[in-house]
Amino acid sequence: MCSPEETALLRLEEIFSATLAYTTSLILQPLLEADPESPEPHSQECLHLVQHLHTSAQQLWDVTEQSLRSLGARLHSPSCVGLETLELLCRPDRVVQAHKEYIEAYTDCMVAQTFQKSTKKRSRYWQSQRKALRQLLWLTSEGSMGTALGQALSQPHARHVQQYVLLLLSLRDTLEEHHPAQELVMHAVTLFGDLQSFMRQALDQAEATQALWHTLSSRPRDVLCTPSHRLLQDSYDVPVTVTPLRAERVLLFDDTLVLLQGHNIRTFDLKLVWVDPGEDRCMFHILTPEEEFSFCAMDPQSQAVWQGKVTLAVCQALRGKKDFPVLGSGLESPVSPACRCVAYTFRHEGRLFQATYEGEWYRAKPHGTGTLKWPNGQNHVGDFSQGLEHGFGIRLVPQASEDKFDCYKCHWREGIMCDYGICEYGTDEVYRGYFQEGLRHGFGILDSAPQAPQPFRYTGHWKRGQRNGYGIEEDRDRGERYIGMWQADQRHGPGVVVTQSGVCYQGTFLGDKMVGPGILLCEDDSLYEGTFTRDLTFSGKGKVTFPNGFTLEGAFGSGVGKGLYTQGVLDTAALPPDPSSARKRQLGLGAFPVESRWQGVYGPFRDFVRAGCPGHLQEALLGFDVPSSRQLRRPQEYLCCERSHPEDGAGSTEDTLQELLRHQEPKALQKYLRKALSNSRHPLGKLLRTLMLTFQATYAGIGANKHLQGLAQEEVKQHAHELWAAYRGLLKVALQRNGQTLETEDADTRDFQVHGLLLPLVLPSFYSELFTLYLLLHEREDGLYSQGIANLSLFPDTRLLEFLDVQKHLWPLKDLRLTSNQRHSLVRDKCFLSATECLQKFITTVDPREKLEVLEKTYGEIEATVSRVLGREHKLPMDDLLPLLIYVVSRARIQHLGAEIHLTRDMMDPIHTGGLCDFLLTALESCYEHIQKEDMRLCRLPGRWVSRERW
Structure with a gap:
């Protein structure tokens, strides 16, 4: 019921x-x-x-x-x-x-x-x-x-x-x-x-x-009388004064704070009002995006009324509701949040005039992530701090043409570009590098538009927006590359010019022109040493050294329609090769100290380590991944940036340093360094990749010139030293955070680690360009060697052993008690097959240490084969080893052996100097030179192929 x-x-x-x-x-x-x-x-x-x-x-x-x-x-x-x-x-x-x-x-x-x-x-x-x-x-x-x-x-x-x-x-x-x-x-x-x-x-x-509304004059009433307004407090009821502004009346609505000054009406959106208690009990402060002022009451009670109601109104406005506390807001003692996310258009004259900011705020200042939009189409999206662009940000600046923008994807500090950034200009030029105070400063790469009338790329150092210091410029239209010093956007100081035709210059530049004495290398290896005019023609005293050793020394000149003329002495005497002449043909050596070439790359890393590897600077050091500018420019209203995060491989700075501490043992360290250098987001990996860019910019393409081999070789070694110093710097910071200190390292220990540990890990990153230079430098010798190998391949094994004067008791042809496999490898057609197959592994690795190990194993296989033939252990003297090694080299048929030998010698660990590995490498080089000799190719060949008289 x-x-x-x-x-x-x-x-x-x-x-x-x-x-x-x-x-x-x-x-x-x-x-x-x-x-x-x-x-x-x-x-x-x-x-x-x-x-x-x-x-x-x-x-x-x-x-x-x-x-x-x-x-x-x-x-x-x-x-x-x-x-x-x-x-x-x-x-x-x-x-x-x-x-x-x-x-x-x-x-x-x-x-x-x-x-x-x-x-x-x-x-x-x-x-x-x-x-x-x-x-x-x-x-x-x-x-x-x-x-x-x-x-x-x-x-x-x-x-x-x-x-x-x-x-x-x-x-x-x-x-x-x-x-x-x-x-x-x-x-x-x-x-x-x-x-x-x-x-x-x-x-x-x-x-x-x-x-x-009945107490207001017509103008304020027309402005303020809207259905959404609700009056919360009136200064006519509870008096309050506003300083430094002189408001006649203060009205607090549920969404707006209003100051009336005669006919002037100043409104403040409560979502962008911060209440800051004052030291005086009768006063509190109001913070807004563009103004700050104070409310002064007659007594603490009046102050409490105003401060409480303003704070409560701010909280309700941020919640977006017109609820009262009785409906569950629970704000007995309201505290307005310091951090908010609101949109606001700036109205006062200044840098942000008429710009609309939408994003995070902190105490009346843009702070956090947000977007700025100006009426002219300029946009900035990124991180802010205390009202200024600070951190990573992307800015689009419209150009005269409606569809053209300058796109800056950079790091910012207090409203100005700094650290690493990528700028894609409306002209289609692209700059990737470092900034300081809004200008290119430090290391950077500038690429012209692909369709530009004179396409170019500059890789090098900048100072206050201008090319300054060591840098590489490639002029694709003229087909030449400049390697050298710059000042005020002009070639200035020692420099080298390499052309696509093979002609090279080295000298001193002033105002983009080479002046004074210099060197010119022609494609046929003719060397001119003397003075030049500004258009790079011979002028004055000079000396020409021809490839055959002849020299022409005298006065050179040129004229319109006269070509080049000289008056001097031609020396055709047969002179022994001049070692200094070979060094002169290696350009740049001594002109650009290897320690100072790429300080703009090493410098930011050193600064990062010196500052203690702070996490917020890691991205500015490493760069970032961002969407393409086309993708960003299309939806300008919804600019976004998805940069790489720690989970994509690099981890946080703290994780990186902790991992360093766990991998200090030699074997663990090698494994760790290999992983770090291959990771494009790890500090060491990023540093290595930047160095690879500089190396390619210098020595790839037009720069693949044999006269730059010495410059490149010393650069690779320097990079290994710098990367080891970078690792040591990170380790020092990691130990300091753990309350430990890094032990000092003497020069011998450092060289041992660099050559024995780091150089083999670094060399593969530069090997392609470096080996190309060695190929070009030793092209002639390798050609003679290849011809000699082709001639020796016409001999059967026994005839070749006989021809090489290998003592017959060392030949593996006796009827030994062997297994069928051994008999096949030692007795039948392939003599010293195991040694030959072992030597062929010489070109399967780029690590000099592994190449030397291959030589050791090849030597061991030769001695093992001879010992089996003799039935006892036998150590080969040099007179016996060299012919056998020539035999094995001829059968291994290694291409470009000269380039391989010289690169290995230049890059091997100095600890091997004077040891067995050095001896074996010298023996291999002797074989290489022996195969090239002219009498080797004129010797008697098998009668069924060709006779000696025919040669």
């Missing part, structure tokens, strides 16, 4: 439903029909507000009808329908939300004075409805028709919610303590009690806001 309280609830819902339907037809429908086509802005605004109120009333009626149906079902079948199925109990949130939306729509109309404005136009009609309104409201006093309409729409609603609370409390008292619906009823009582408080506060604020 249902309780009287449930019956009363049913009756309450029936009355309220009927009242809603009556007020809708009596008030809202006529309001909607009043001048719907009126062009006046106020009329359109009123119509929009009434439509919103009508929609809210209809939704509230729907909810009431559903509650009514659930109550009716309960009353007709109390045994079948439980109390917990009532709409008011099972879905009280939905009911409360409908009431809340209705009261918000009503107070919007109230604040905008919608009812007063609407009744003025149809005053006769509404006067005729006054009697009906009085019956609805039980009005006894006379008032305006607008006021009567407002009361008719709000009073029944307020009484209804009040009755909800009373009846639900009575219903709760009738239930047993453990009744299943007890908790539901209590929850509903709490929600409707909060709703009742919300309605009272909402109506009070609306009435205060409505009353405010």
Whole structure:
């Protein structure tokens, strides 16, 4: 059986439903029909507000009808329908939300004075409805028709919610303590009690806001009178002064702080207002993006009122709700968050004038990640700190052409580009490198547009936006490369020019021209030493050394139509080779100290280590991965940047340093260094890749010139030294963080680690370009060697052994007690097959140490074969070893053996000098030279192929 309280609830819902339907037809429908086509802005605004109120009333009626149906079902079948199925109990949130939306729509109309404005136009009609309104409201006093309409729409609603609370409390008292619906009823009582408080506060604020408009002059009223505003505090009620601004009146709305100064109205969005308590108990400070000022009250109580209400209003504005504390915000002592994410357009003159910032803020300054957009199309997205671009950021700067932008993907420091960056200009030029104070500074690479009339690439050092220091420029149009010093964007100081035709120059440059004495190397290896004109023609005293050793020394000159002429002495005497002449043919040696060539690459790494490897500087050191500029420029409104993160292989700085500590043992260290150098995100790997770029820029393409081999060789060794120093620097920081110190390292230990450990790991990265230079340098000798190998390959094994004067008792041709496999390898056609196959592995590795190990094993195989032939262990003297080694080399047929030998000797660990490996490498070089000799090719060959007389 249902309780009287449930019956009363049913009756309450029936009355309220009927009242809603009556007020809708009596008030809202006529309001909607009043001048719907009126062009006046106020009329359109009123119509929009009434439509919103009508929609809210209809939704509230729907909810009431559903509650009514659930109550009716309960009353007709109390045994079948439980109390917990009532709409008011099972879905009280939905009911409360409908009431809340209705009261918000009503107070919007109230604040905008919608009812007063609407009744003025149809005053006769509404006067005729006054009697009906009085019956609805039980009005006894006379008032305006607008006021009567407002009361008719709000009073029944307020009484209804009040009755909800009373009846639900009575219903709760009738239930047993453990009744299943007890908790539901209590929850509903709490929600409707909060709703009742919300309605009272909402109506009070609306009435205060409505009353405010009558105290303002027309201009402020027109600006501030909007339906969304709710007055929270007025300085007329609680006096406060604003310094240094002299505001006559201060108004705090729920979304805006307003300062009135005569006809001047200054508004501040509360989402961008920070409250900072002052030291004085009667004062607190206000921070906004472009202004700061203080509120001064007459006493601490007034100060507390203003500070508390401003702080509470800021918190509510940031939540995006018009809730009051009674609806669960829980802000007893509100504290506005220091960090926020809001959009704001700057209005004051300055760097950010008219720019819109959208992103994170901290205490009234852009701080964190955000986007700046200027009206002219300029955009900046990235990291900010204290109002300035700070950290990684991408900036697009429009050019004169609408579809052209300069795209800066750089690191910024206090609003200025610094550290590493990539700039793609509207001219299609691209710069990758370092900046300082917004200018190119340090190491960087500048590429011209691919379709430029004079395409070029500069790889080198910059100073305050200009090429300065050591650098490489490739002029693809002229087919030449300049390697040398720069100053103020011009070639200045010692330099080398390598041309595509094979002609090379070395000298001193001034104002982009070579002046004074210099060197010219022709394609045929002719060497000129003397003075030049600015257009690189011979002028004055000089000396020409021809490839055959002849020299021409005298005075050189040229003229229009006369060509080159000289007056001097031609020396055709056969002279022994001059070692200094070979060194002169290696350009750049001594002109550019290898230690100072690439300081712009090493410098940032040293600074990073010197600073203690801070994590926030790691990306600025390493660079970053960003989407292509085309992808960024297309959706300018949604600029984004997805840079590489630690999980893609590099790890954080702390992880890198900790891993260093775990890999200090020799074997573990080698494995760690190999992994680090192959990782493009590891500090050492990034450093190596940058050095690879400089190496390729110098020695690949046009730079693949044999006269640069010495320059390249010493550069590779220097890079190995610098990478070892970089590793030691990281290790020192790691140990210091762990409370330890790094032991000092003497020169011998350092050289041992560099040549024995690091150089073999580094060499593969430069091997392609480096080996090409060795090939070109030893091309002639390798050609003679190849011809000698071709001639020796015509000999069968026994004839070749005989020809090489190998003593017959060392030949592996005796009838030995061998297995079938051994007999095949030692007796039949292939003599010393195991040694030959071993030597062929000489070209399968780029590691000089492994190449020397191959030589040792080859020597061991030769001695082992001879020992098996002799039946006893036998050590070969040099007279016996050299012919056998020539035999093995001729059968191994290693291509470009001269280049391989010289590269191995230049790059091998000095610890091997004077040892067995050095001896074997010298023996291999002797074989190489022996095979090249002219008499070797003129010797007797097998009669069935060719006779000696024919040669």
